[in-house]
Amino acid sequence: MSPSAARLRASPLFWPLPPAFVLVPAGLILAMTLAGTWDQFGWRALDWVYLCAQVGAQARLPVVVAAGAAALVAGRFTRRSLVFAQPWQPRADRDVPLRHAAVVVGWCLGAYLAGMLPLTFVTAAQGSGTPDAVAVAGALTGFVALTLLGYLCGVLARGLLAVPVAVGTVFLLTSLVFVSDSWTALSLQLPFDPFLGRREAAALGPYRLGFFLLLTVAVAWTVAWLLRAPRRFSAVHGAAVAAVAVTVVLPHLHPFPLVVRAPGPAVCEEHGGVRYCVHEGHAEELAAITALAAPVFDAYGLTDALPRQVRDQSLARGDEEVFDGPARGVLWLPVHPGWDPYQQVPAFAAEWLAPDVLRCGSEGVVSLDRNAEPQERRAAVVHGLKAWLASQAFGGGAHGDTLFADAAPDRVRAWIRQDRERLASCEVDPEELPWRT
């Protein structure tokens, strides 16, 4: 064996485990985390609320790998038959699992955090909102607790069978959040991605953190108890296991609110009689929103049809406020991490101005075919108008709609003014469009 290999083996970073036992899963976790966040590096509107929730969300599969690695270590190195895993040996019950767990958790969690670093740097550079330390601590404690759960599977199974058992168990546990909201307080992540203008409900973060801390203690105690001989009943151990059971049941009896709205101060500007407002943390998006929405509104031409305000959903105080937007003359824009204003702002603005295709009675079917139902052909007019309006954000370039291909903006505006009522109730046939007759 080469001296460098011997040095690596003896390094306190791995000892007493063979380096491959932790380097392989750590490398896998790093790759998985980078792959999971790679497409987000170029996202707009990244914020700390989103990032802190991502610490839990992105951990979902890496923690399964970590649990599998921990199970493998426990299965290989705590078998009763091993000459250095005899239950009477002074360090067998506490120091050995602690050392194994420290090496496995250290490498796996370290690899995960390293994988999350690029997204953290990108978010820090955009810098909206404030980090939620409790949410991050809950997610990381959950990572540790579930990895230890994998180790417990290894101690129980004491063989390679422990690996699929641990992987399956932890995968199942991390998936429960998608089964029912009541599992959220016991999971690494929320069932959706929160972003600026929202935050985790006050009780959720501390509850999750407390649950995972309790789970860590109970699992560690159970591992020590299983590796010890002779085994003695410990009231503290029993209490820890009972406490975990109680904390699992409680959220099902009294479901937690998951997130609450936390609207921040607004940054606004006025253009063409419309007031545009975004969350302070989205101030950089305001210019793009105005520049993309205003040409669409201008192209429509009827000022009384325009919204009074275009507002960032991060400013909403509740879901009702967003639902009531059309009635209050407010167009709400979903400004969130990863949004594309060039696609979404013109589309939302056009959607505001033109009627819903469903009004045409074609059940959403749009067709220009001569044999199509009349309502499907009328729906094509509405659909085409929306595409044309959205294209005005970019100077009326190619919008791919044949009905409005040859239409000059002035003629479209005049037609809208003339057929406004019939357009609103989707009664205009393609043949009636002035530039097609």
Add this chain to the structure above:
Amino acid sequence: MHITAEDLEFAHLGRRKVLDGLTWTVGPGVTGLLGPNGSGKTTFLSLVVTLLPARKGRLLLGDHDLSTAAGRSGARRALGFVPQRFSLAGELTVEDTVAYAAWVHGLARRECGRAAERALDLVGLGDLSDLRTRVLSGGQRQRVGIAAALAHDPRVLVLDEPTAGLDPGQRLRVREVVARLGQDRTVLVSTHLIEDVAHLCTRVGVLAGGRVGFHGTFPELEALVEDDSGESIYGSGFERAYDRLIERIGERA
């Protein structure tokens, strides 16, 4: 360091007593423990190595009272034990295995490397320290097991059938190692092989009916069997005489 049992009793839950008033003192040197299957050898060894709690009677390892958790905890650092059947982690090298065992036995990490080297030299495996344990022969594995049990320099070493399953050459090497170890510590060897006792042990104890029915030197045991049967203690002669010996010891006890 002495192993002292006084009126020791033990019964597994809901079963008859395996040990019944066992009184015995094992001192420095190599002591053999003989007895038929079911005589309580394994139970006695389990009590000595603190796998089982001594509930009735007294069992001391030096000054450590093994009926108390504190006593067991204190005794464990002074103990080395090689079970009859054990396995090694094939991914680890010989030296890593022994160094890790030294740490598990309570040695500080920085001392484990040197302790492993010392123990491997003692069992004659110093030149194989960089090999993975998966490539070792049966005798070499047995010696790694012994090295793992003595790397932390225990005062008491307990070996359960240390030469079982080895070929004659390997058995000889293991005996040499055990004999050397007995020069400065207490070694208790449980075995079925009379040759092991003859070559290794300064004293012999024979378990029968849950007690030590015979305790003395090997020549005294030899004389007892020959008195009774008129046959040599070695080979098939001993095999035939063994049952009568146990019976006779049982009567004496």
